Amino acid sequence: MAVNSPLPVASALKPVAGVDIGFAEAGIKKPNRKDVLVLKVAPTATVAGVFTLNRFCAAPVQIAKAHLAAARESGKPIAALLINTGNANAGTGELGLSLANETCAALAAQLGCEPSQILPFSTGVILEPLPAAKVIAGLPQAIAGLKADNWYNAAEAIMTTDTQPKAGSRTVTIGGHTVTMSGISKGAGMIKPNMATMLGYLALDAKVAQPVLDVLVKQVADQSFNCITIDGDTSTNDSFILIATGAGALEVNSVDSPEYAELAAAVTELSLFLAQAIVRDGEGATKFITITVEEGGSVEECRKIAYSIGHSPLVKTAFFASDPNLGRILAAIGYAGVDLDVGKLNLYLDDVWVAKNGGRNPDYKEEDGQRVMKQSEITVRVKLARGAAAATVYTCDLSHDYVSINADYRS
Amino acid sequence: MAVNSPLPVASALKPVAGVDIGFAEAGIKKPNRKDVLVLKVAPTATVAGVFTLNRFCAAPVQIAKAHLAAARESGKPIAALLINTGNANAGTGELGLSLANETCAALAAQLGCEPSQILPFSTGVILEPLPAAKVIAGLPQAIAGLKADNWYNAAEAIMTTDTQPKAGSRTVTIGGHTVTMSGISKGAGMIKPNMATMLGYLALDAKVAQPVLDVLVKQVADQSFNCITIDGDTSTNDSFILIATGAGALEVNSVDSPEYAELAAAVTELSLFLAQAIVRDGEGATKFITITVEEGGSVEECRKIAYSIGHSPLVKTAFFASDPNLGRILAAIGYAGVDLDVGKLNLYLDDVWVAKNGGRNPDYKEEDGQRVMKQSEITVRVKLARGAAAATVYTCDLSHDYVSINADYRS
Numbered sequence: 154m155a156v157n158s159p160l161p162v163a164s165a166l167k168p169v170a171g172v173d174i175g176f177a178e179a180g181i182k183k184p185n186r187k188d189v190l191v192l193k194v195a196p197t198a199t200v201a202g203v204f205t206l207n208r209f210c211a212a213p214v215q216i217a218k219a220h221l222a223a224a225r226e227s228g229k230p231i232a233a234l235l236i237n238t239g240n241a242n243a244g245t246g247e248l249g250l251s252l253a254n255e256t257c258a259a260l261a262a263q264l265g266c267e268p269s270q271i272l273p274f275s276t277g278v279i280l281e282p283l284p285a286a287k288v289i290a291g292l293p294q295a296i297a298g299l300k301a302d303n304w305y306n307a308a309e310a311i312m313t314t315d316t317q318p319k320a321g322s323r324t325v326t327i328g329g330h331t332v333t334m335s336g337i338s339k340g341a342g343m344i345k346p347n348m349a350t351m352l353g354y355l356a357l358d359a360k361v362a363q364p365v366l367d368v369l370v371k372q373v374a375d376q377s378f379n380c381i382t383i384d385g386d387t388s389t390n391d392s393f394i395l396i397a398t399g400a401g402a403l404e405v406n407s408v409d410s411p412e413y414a415e416l417a418a419a420v421t422e423l424s425l426f427l428a429q430a431i432v433r434d435g436e437g438a439t440k441f442i443t444i445t446v447e448e449g450g451s452v453e454e455c456r457k458i459a460y461s462i463g464h465s466p467l468v469k470t471a472f473f474a475s476d477p478n479l480g481r482i483l484a485a486i487g488y489a490g491v492d493l494d495v496g497k498l499n500l501y502l503d504d505v506w507v508a509k510n511g512g513r514n515p516d517y518k519e520e521d522g523q524r525v526m527k528q529s530e531i532t533v534r535v536k537l538a539r540g541a542a543a544a545t546v547y548t549c550d551l552s553h554d555y556v557s558i559n560a561d562y563r564s
Numbered sequence: 565m566a567v568n569s570p571l572p573v574a575s576a577l578k579p580v581a582g583v584d585i586g587f588a589e590a591g592i593k594k595p596n597r598k599d600v601l602v603l604k605v606a607p608t609a610t611v612a613g614v615f616t617l618n619r620f621c622a623a624p625v626q627i628a629k630a631h632l633a634a635a636r637e638s639g640k641p642i643a644a645l646l647i648n649t650g651n652a653n654a655g656t657g658e659l660g661l662s663l664a665n666e667t668c669a670a671l672a673a674q675l676g677c678e679p680s681q682i683l684p685f686s687t688g689v690i691l692e693p694l695p696a697a698k699v700i701a702g703l704p705q706a707i708a709g710l711k712a713d714n715w716y717n718a719a720e721a722i723m724t725t726d727t728q729p730k731a732g733s734r735t736v737t738i739g740g741h742t743v744t745m746s747g748i749s750k751g752a753g754m755i756k757p758n759m760a761t762m763l764g765y766l767a768l769d770a771k772v773a774q775p776v777l778d779v780l781v782k783q784v785a786d787q788s789f790n791c792i793t794i795d796g797d798t799s800t801n802d803s804f805i806l807i808a809t810g811a812g813a814l815e816v817n818s819v820d821s822p823e824y825a826e827l828a829a830a831v832t833e834l835s836l837f838l839a840q841a842i843v844r845d846g847e848g849a850t851k852f853i854t855i856t857v858e859e860g861g862s863v864e865e866c867r868k869i870a871y872s873i874g875h876s877p878l879v880k881t882a883f884f885a886s887d888p889n890l891g892r893i894l895a896a897i898g899y900a901g902v903d904l905d906v907g908k909l910n911l912y913l914d915d916v917w918v919a920k921n922g923g924r925n926p927d928y929k930e931e932d933g934q935r936v937m938k939q940s941e942i943t944v945r946v947k948l949a950r951g952a953a954a955a956t957v958y959t960c961d962l963s964h965d966y967v968s969i970n971a972d973y974r975s
Contacts, residue, residue: 208906209898209922244894246907246923279891280924384877389895466795466877466962467970474971480690483655484800487620495619496657511620512657513691551877553967559878560885 155317155434156441156529161305167322168301169335169356171195171398175299176310179291181284182239182277187310189291192234193299197399199363200231201370205391211243212253213273214390223269232270235260238313242275242283243389252285259289263296276313276352276390308337311352314558315339319430325419328412330403332359336423340431353378353393353427358401368408369417370395377424381547382463383435432547437554440472443532447543454491455544461489462533469551477522479507486535497538503531566845567852567940571728572716578733579712580746580767582606582809586710587721590702592695593650593688598721600702603645604710608810610774611642612781616802623653623660624684625801634680643681646671649724653686653694654800663696670700674707687724687763687801719748722763725969726750730841736830739823741814743770747834751842764789764804764838769812779819780828781806788835792958793874794846843958848965851883854943858954865902866955872900873944880962888933890918897946908949914942
């Protein structure tokens with residue numbers, strides 16, 4: 154059960170003009186579950202993405218990157234995204250590339266475009282061949298059902314071990330124009346994005362020039378999907394895709410415009426919501442932890458320390474147990490690989506000042522730590538006294554259920 | 565229960581001339597358990613150590629390092645090691661240093677030496693003040709019981725969440741002289757040594773010149789205690805200490821001598837046994853995993869990849885479940901931060917060839933992987949096809965019991 158994460162309400166998810174959504178139950182891994190998703194985008198749309206840095210990046214990731222590059226060169230825009238769950242098509246070598254290309258060709262034939270105008274995505278088990286025939290067999294059903302008001306089904310169709318769909322919509326007014334945006338994401342393990350996250354898709358109806366969208370997608374990912382970790386495992390399939398359909402009135406042609414700044418803030422806010430939803434629904438998660446490292450010499454060192462805390466199994470089991478065994482946090486800070494003078498360091502748990510100048514705060518009381526540890530949302534704040542940089546990372550605890558879920562994943 | 569790790573037999577542990585051992589039940593954390601240990605060493609002994617790289621290194625680690633340096637400068641040799649469990653005296657600031665110094669002074673007074681001739685060590689909970697008065701109150705009992713034939717009790721006295729004592733003895737003949745060595749170690753969580761491990765102590769009765777022992781302790785640690793990981797958490801208190809009592813006939817005065825090479829091999833063998841014993845008794849461990857990365861461009865990159873596999877919670881839960889979900893191993897290789905051409909990579913599980921040239925081996929059968937995964941000892945072998953370097957790391961699986969043990973540690 155996700156931590157403080159209410160189910161999205163289908164009627165609150167807004168259609169984005171220029172994106173139609175269809176899905177199928179193709180039986181890729183299990184019957185009777187949505188596992189193929191098609192997002193058809195208007196020819197006016199610009200599309201940009203960020204992808205996993207995992208060297209074993211999946212076949213669809215390699216192809217999606219190549220097709221995005223081809224679209225820029227040929228001027229033939231991306232026509233659709235094709236996503237399947239139940240199989241990651243990763244660690245599958247040449248055969249994997251060939252099977253992913255087959256699915257692109259099949260969808261292209263039915264939509265009347267070229268295979269290079271399709272972006273493929275897969276998520277699920279690694280090292281097993283993609284059942285491409287099943288994906289292809291599901292396409293007619295997905296295409297027949299294409300409609301704009303279908304974001305809730307889209308969110309459900311990309312779930313794997315997620316316990317609930319993750320989706321959100323926002324409407325903002327920028328330069329007098331209304332911009333509508335909707336997005337979906339999925340987790341829920343193998344989460345430590347190294348460029349983007351798992352799968353995340355966000356569409357908006359402004360017209361955003363391609364070079365501007367390329368900058369925007371990276372900027373947004375760095376402030377949202379790249380700030381979360383569940384288990385420190387960077388997936389082979391992480392992808393975050395931003396679609397600007399051009400169907401609305403707003404145009405953004407420069408990253409130096411005030412419109413860009415406003416749009417970036419709005420897209421970042423929704424993306425952070427979607428990223429945090431992944432953490433809240435982390436495998437076995439019972440707590441949502443925000444780790445903020447302040448007063449650092451650089452953002453990089455703040456992130457290193459925040460991730461060191463966020464990845465420590467000992468810290469995460471202490472959160473699970475509501476046990477204020479806070480020395481484990483100091484240990485994780487100490488081995489983060491940053492050349493700290495720990496004698497100046499201060500540690501807070503919400504409003505409780507735990508460690509002062511590198512040692513136990515004389516005023517710290519166990520019952521105060523205990524009170525905070527019992528909460529379902531906790532902020533760890535570390536002050537380094539080295540500078541003005543800061544970074545925040547979001548994570549969850551490590552519970553019995555994490556082990557159960559991952560010991561049983563394929564069964 | 566430790567994986568394939570028979571209990572040491574007290575009568576098989578050999579006294580090392582020049583080391584006397586005493587212990588006390590000082591009630592530091594719990595009553596009726598050995599928690600203070602004194603190792604008194606002969607004035608002829610040389611002593612060297614390697615310590616945690618954690619920036620939050622514990623007060624006793626800071627003092628032990630300073631006292632080792634002082635002994636070199638003053639010529640006054642180390643007289644005794646003082647070890648307590650139940651409290652790590654880490655994250656304790658100035659007060660921690662002062663309390664650790666008090667315990668050194670108390671032992672020095674009773675042994676008739678200077679406080680700087682005592683090396684203090686602590687292990688247990690972080691961020692809580694050391695009950696120094698209890699340690700000191702236990703010293704008379706420990707000193708009264710000092711005797712050479714006491715290694716089994718020593719191994720028991722340093723246990724924390726260990727389920728069994730870890731100890732071994734070896735006798736080797738080098739240059740016609742018999743060398744007797746005995747060692748102890750303890751784990752069992754917060755194990756990812758960054759210089760040495762948890763606590764490990766090894767004594768031998770050769771006479772080894774100080775500069776030679778300084779080289780030897782680092783060389784041995786790099787090939788034993790620095791090759792293990794349980795949860796990736798580098799402790800604040802890791803220490804490995806090598807004592808050469810000089811009571812025997814062998815003298816080693818140069819690292820270029822054949823005697824050095826033979827002694828190094830023997831000490832490494834026993835240290836690796838003690839290090840592996842920590843992994844076999846890792847918190848909640850049900851499997852012992854050897855990860856070998858071969859054909860690398862450098863030892864450093866092989867270690868990076870081996871640790872990436874050894875730290876992945878997804879890989880470790882798959883081992884726990886005996887589930888040949890081996891794509892998780894490829895994913896961990898892929899995010900290790902090494903710029904690999906994965907198209908040449910081969911992966912073996914014991915004798916089973918799983919991945920060939922970066923994809924699934926066409927001859928690989930699920931039942932073969934399943935057979936190996938059911939074993940209690942498994943070797944993961946990765947061949948990079950990049951060079952001639954290799955590295956091996958030892959680890960264990962991630963089980964429900966790991967979570968239980970660490971969620972309940974302080975209760």
